[in-house]
Amino acid sequence: MKINASRLQSHFEAMSLIGKIGETGTCRPAHTALEKEGFLLASEWMHSAGMTTRIDNFGNLIGTLKGKNPSLPVLMMGSHLDSQPYGGRFDGVAGVLCAIEAITTLTENGIIPERTIEIISFADEEGWRFNKGLFGSRGILGKLEEGELQRADKDGITREVALKEFGCDITKFKESEYAEGSIYCFLELHIEQGPVLDVANLPIGIVTGISGPLWLTVKLKGMAGHAGSVPMPMRRDALLGAAEIIVALNEIATQDPSTPTVGTVGTINVFPASRNIIPEEVSFTVDLRDIDLDRRNRYEKQLMDKIEAITKKHQLTYTISEDTNSEPRYCAEWIKDIYRNQFKALGLEARELMSGPFHDSLALSYACDYGMIFIRSKDGISHNPLEYSSYEDLSLGTEVLYGAVVEILKK
């Protein structure tokens, strides 16, 4: 291997000490002293790779390896160093540390790139602290939404205050934005966070695209009544309707077992929530994802028809609000081709799979071509201290990433 696997492992081990919880967990929230500590450590490694570093006004850490021709659009790589409150050691971290290893290898081999290379640890990818993720990656593209800075965390600290405390100047966001056309492409290596590669017994895979989630909130209204006296045929039970809709969603999402469609009801609220009152109002969320937008739209229509029929049967009224409707975003064919060749050179089967979760790549996909590699996640576990990817698999992924960077620099 061209990359240095033991150095890579030592970087993971050092980073895992920052915000360590239990034996293998991590809690490193966005815009905190812990994340800053992670940034400083990663900066040291970036400096060793010949990069200069800075933290921009969105709270992103950016390492820059200046190219011979700085007017060319940059080759951007990276992911995030913030974690879930009860997270693991690899989610996001892998994309930053493996990129640093790839670029360290590049400079060690005396390669001075034509175009500038940047490695970014994006601020607040995870989104749990302020209930809105991909902050840094949307930020650099001028895609923040109205009122975002006023969102508060559970302690009442707003994003604005957190950013200021982190050292960011929120009046200078514009200076931290990237002009259209200034990013050549974006490469992200990430753990799979699902079981596909583990089940197939493959160390790494090529991502085809990120499936767009459709997020709905469904509210059903029936009629409350005494659970002991209202006869069954006369009831308008909103929870019964919700139960049938949840089962229907499951049937819709599983109708073709050969497809990666997923459908989930993750929260449900019942009113008045009393054991002896027939539920009058129920609201629940729907998360429907697919890499094929036509199919997802077809399934959405099927769900709407089911909701119509089921509420009619139980004499319920309903409202549906759309919270998020993201389209699937596909990886660039030319980058996948480069990855396929790298896999082949290493004698690896190039399994292609979609990403159900979103990543910083999703934001970048609106600004440039992007490509992703997934690293096998043991038992598909993630957002959990049990999250595990082996250093062997991470090294293979880094080797592929390095090879891809060398190829892309020829363009």
Ligand SMILES: [Zn+2]
């Ligand atoms: Zn992540």
